[in-house]
Amino acid sequence: MSILELIERKEVVICAGSGGVGKTTTSAAIAAGMAQRGMKVAVLTIDPARRLADSLGLPDLGNEERQVDPARLKAAGLGGEGELWAMTLDAKQTFDDLVEAHAPDAQARDAVLSNPIYRELSNAVAGSQEYMAMEKLHELHRESRYDLLVLDTPPTRNALDFLDAPARLSRFIDSRSLQFFRAGSRAGLGLVGRGTAVLFSVMKRATGVDLLEDLATFFNAFGDMADGFRERAKRVDALLADSRTTFLLVTSPRAASISEAAFFSRKLGELDLPFGGIIVNRMREPVAARHTSKLESELVELVGEKLARKVVRNLDDHLRLARRDARNVGLLRQELGRSPMVEVPELPGDVHDIAGLAAMNAHLFA
Amino acid sequence: MLDRRLVVVTGKGGVGKTTVAAAMGLAAARAGKRTAICEVAEQERITETFGLPPAGFRETEVAPLLHAFSINPEDAKEEWLKRQLRSGTLTGLVGGSRIFQYLTAAAPGLAELVTIGKVWELAQLERRTAGAAPYDLTIVDAPATGNGIALLRAPRTYGEIAKVGPIRNHALAIDSFISDPSSTSLVAVALPEEMPVNETIDLEARLRDELGMTLSRVLVNGLLPARFSAGEARAIEAMDGAGSPAARDAIAAALAADARARSQRSQLARLRRGTEAAVSTLPFLLRAELELKDLEDLSREIERKP
Numbered sequence: 001m002s003i004l005e006l007i008e009r010k011e012v013v014i015c016a017g018s019g020g021v022g023k024t025t026t027s028a029a030i031a032a033g034m035a036q037r038g039m040k041v042a043v044l045t046i047d048p049a050r051r052l053a054d055s056l057g058l059p060d061l062g063n064e065e066r067q068v069d070p071a072r073l074k075a076a077g078l079g080g081e082g083e084l085w086a087m088t089l090d091a092k093q094t095f096d097d098l099v100e101a102h103a104p105d106a107q108a109r110d111a112v113l114s115n116p117i118y119r120e121l122s123n124a125v126a127g128s129q130e131y132m133a134m135e136k137l138h139e140l141h142r143e144s145r146y147d148l149l150v151l152d153t154p155p156t157r158n159a160l161d162f163l164d165a166p167a168r169l170s171r172f173i174d175s176r177s178l179q180f181f182r183a184g185s186r187a188g189l190g191l192v193g194r195g196t197a198v199l200f201s202v203m204k205r206a207t208g209v210d211l212l213e214d215l216a217t218f219f220n221a222f223g224d225m226a227d228g229f230r231e232r233a234k235r236v237d238a239l240l241a242d243s244r245t246t247f248l249l250v251t252s253p254r255a256a257s258i259s260e261a262a263f264f265s266r267k268l269g270e271l272d273l274p275f276g277g278i279i280v281n282r283m284r285e286p287v288a289a290r291h292t293s294k295l296e297s298e299l300v301e302l303v304g305e306k307l308a309r310k311v312v313r314n315l316d317d318h319l320r321l322a323r324r325d326a327r328n329v330g331l332l333r334q335e336l337g338r339s340p341m342v343e344v345p346e347l348p349g350d351v352h353d354i355a356g357l358a359a360m361n362a363h364l365f366a
Numbered sequence: 367m368l369d370r371r372l373v374v375v376t377g378k379g380g381v382g383k384t385t386v387a388a389a390m391g392l393a394a395a396r397a398g399k400r401t402a403i404c405e406v407a408e409q410e411r412i413t414e415t416f417g418l419p420p421a422g423f424r425e426t427e428v429a430p431l432l433h434a435f436s437i438n439p440e441d442a443k444e445e446w447l448k449r450q451l452r453s454g455t456l457t458g459l460v461g462g463s464r465i466f467q468y469l470t471a472a473a474p475g476l477a478e479l480v481t482i483g484k485v486w487e488l489a490q491l492e493r494r495t496a497g498a499a500p501y502d503l504t505i506v507d508a509p510a511t512g513n514g515i516a517l518l519r520a521p522r523t524y525g526e527i528a529k530v531g532p533i534r535n536h537a538l539a540i541d542s543f544i545s546d547p548s549s550t551s552l553v554a555v556a557l558p559e560e561m562p563v564n565e566t567i568d569l570e571a572r573l574r575d576e577l578g579m580t581l582s583r584v585l586v587n588g589l590l591p592a593r594f595s596a597g598e599a600r601a602i603e604a605m606d607g608a609g610s611p612a613a614r615d616a617i618a619a620a621l622a623a624d625a626r627a628r629s630q631r632s633q634l635a636r637l638r639r640g641t642e643a644a645v646s647t648l649p650f651l652l653r654a655e656l657e658l659k660d661l662e663d664l665s666r667e668i669e670r671k672p
Contacts, residue, residue, distance in 0.1 A: 019379010019510045020562070047512075049561050116527050120475060129512075202451065202460050214527065256411070257380065289615035298613045302605045307598050314593060314623050315616045317652050348625060352560050 017250035022281040027152035036080035039147040055353035061088040076354040091132040095122040102225040111221035130165035170233035246276035253325035277340035284322040376514030377555035387507040392665035395432035399502035439477035478520035558630035567640040
C-alpha cells in the first residue's frame with residue numbers, strides 16, 4: 001500500500017520508533033514525497049544525518065525552517081508543485097524563546113534565564129528535548145503556514161517518554177510546586193502548616209540548602225509563567241489527539257525493534273492517540289530462487305566450482321535472513337490486526353542523501 | 367576492557383548495545399569474575415535473553431557468576447532517599463508527598479543521577495546495600511549517545527548546582543569514579559554504517575570536550591564476511607543477468623552482499639581514521655534469531671580481543 005493513503009488528509013505526521021530504524025530518513029522522505037505532490041511541507045528533526053542535510057543543501061539547519069532548493073529536489077527526481085522546508089530543533093533555544101514570550105517583564109525573564117535550575121532544565125537532553133519538539137510542532141501548526149508538518153521524534157529508550165514530556169514538565173512548573181516553595185520560604189516564620197514546614201526541612205536535609213534555595217528562586221521567578229505553560233501543554237496534548245494528526249511507527253524487521261513497535265502501538269491505543277500505520281524499513285527482499293542441485297550446477301557452469309560454492313552459501317544466508325525478517329513482520333501483523341503496513345526493502349547502500357530519499361519514496365509511495 | 371570495575375556501554379540506537387553488554391558479561395563471568403549487567407530506564411531484555419522472567423530492581427543470577435539487574439529510576443530514587451534520610455518514617459513522609467513526586471519526576475537529570483548512583487553503588491567493593499556481595503565487574507547497558515552522555519554528566523551537574531551538602535558530596539564521589547579510566551571503561555558499540563560511524567566519532571569528541579572523559583574502545587558490531595575477492599566480484603558481475611531466473615537471483619544476491627561488505631569496510635576504515643579509541647570488530651551473526659548460542663559466540667569473540 002502507499003503511505004499516501006495514510007497521510008493524505010492529515011496536517012501533522014509524527015514518526016516514532018526505537019533508535020536506528022531510519023526515523024530521520026523516513027520523515028525526510030515522507031516530507032519530500034508530499035512536497036512533490038503539491039503540499040507545502042515542513043520536516044522537524046532533532047538530529048539530522050549530516051550527509052542528508054548537506055545533500056539537501058542545508059548544512060547549517062537551525063531552529064528556524066529553511067527551504068530546500070526546488071532545483072535540488074528536481075535534480076533528484078523529486079520535483080513538484082509544493083515546497084519542502086526543514087528545521088533542526090534546538091531545545092534550549094525553543095525553551096528560551098518561550099520564556100521570553102511568557103515573561104511579564106525583562107527582569108522576570110532574566111531571573112529565569114540565569115537561574116541554575118532553569119539552565120539545567122533547558123539543557124537536559126532527557127525530557128526537555130521531547131517537550132520542545134512538541135512545543136515547536138504546536139507553534140507551527142497554530143501559525144498554519146504549512147499544509148503538512150512531519151515530526152521526527154527524539155530517540156528515547158522508552159517510546160512513551162516523549163508523549164509524557166509535556167505533562168511532566170507542566171507538572172514540574174505547576175503552581176502547586178510553586179505554592180509549596182513560596183510556603184517553604186516562609187516556614188521559618190511559622191506562617192504555614194506544620195506538615196509543609198516539616199516536609200521542607202526534611203527536603204533540605206536530603207538535598208542541601210543551596211539546591212532548595214535555587215529551586216525556590218526558580219519557582220518564584222517562574223510563577224507568573226506557570227499558567228501559560230500549563231495551557232500550552234494542554235493544547236499540545238489536544239493537538240496530539242486531534243484527528244488531523246497521525247502517528248506512524250517506524251521499525252526495522254529485527255526482533256527488538258518489532259517488539260518495541262508492537263508495544264508502542266498498544267500504548268497509542270490506550271492513550272486514544274491516532275495511530276496511522278507502520279513502516280518497516282530495510283526488509284530483506286524475498287527472492288524466488290531456491291537452493292537446488294540444478295541451481296548449483298548452473299552456477300558452476302557460469303562462474304566455476306569454487307565461486308559457485310560461495311554464491312550458493314551467500315544465497316542460503318540471504319534466504320535465511322529474509323525468512324527471519326518475514327517471520328518477525330508476520331508477528332507484528334498478527335499483533336496489529338488490520339493496521340496498515342508499508343514495507344521498504346533494504347536499498348543498495350545506506351540512505352543518506354537526496355537520491356536515497358527518492359529511492360525510498362519509490363516504495364513508500366508505491 | 368574487562369579489567370576495570372565498571373564498563374559503560376553506549377552508542378547509537380539499534381547497534382546492539384544490549385547484546386554486546388550481555389556478551390561482555392558472559393566473557394567476564396567465564397573468566398571467574400562475579401559480574402553484574404545493569405539495564406536502565408525500565409528496559410529489561412537481558413533476563414529474557416537468558417530465558418528468565420524479568421528480574422526488576424533485584425540482583426538476579428542468570429548464569430554462573432553473572433547477575434542481571436534493571437534500574438528503574440523510581441526504585442533508585444526511593445533507595446537513595448532512604449539512605450539520605452536514614453529513616454523509614456521520614457522517607458515515607460517525603461516520598462509519599464505529591465509535591466515531592468512532581469518535583470522529582472521532572473527535575474532535570476534527577477532520574478539520571480539516581481540511576482548512575484545505583485550503578486556506582488553496584489560497582490563499589492564495599493556495597494552500601496545491606497548484605498550485598500561485591501561484584502568484580504559491573505557492566506551498564508547505557509542509553510543511546512545523547513542520553514548516555516546525560517547519564518554520565520548528571521553527577522557533575524548536581525555536584526555543581528548543589529554547592530554544599532549531601533547531594534554534592536555524593537555526586538562528586540560518583541563523578542570521580544566514572545571519570546577515572548583506571549576504575550571505569552567507556553565503550554561505544556557501533557555498526558559499520560554511515561550514521562553510526564558519524565555518531566561514534568561525535569560521541570568520542572563530546573566525551574572529551576564536554577566531560578573530559580576518554581572513550582576506551584569502540585566495538586563494531588555486525589561486520590559482514592568479506593566473502594568475495596575483488597577478482598571474484600568482477601567474475602560474478604560479468605555474469606549479472608545471465609542464466610535462469612534462479613541463477614540471476616543468486617548472482618544479484620551475491621553482488622548486493624559484496625557491495626554491502628565493501629561499504630562496511632570503507633565505513634570501518636573511516637571510523638578508524640576518525641577515532642583515537644581502539645577499534646575492534648564483532649561478526650554479523652547469521653543465525654535465524656539471536657539466541658543464547660549466539661551470545662556465547664559473541665562472548666568468545668570479545669574474549670579474543672586484546
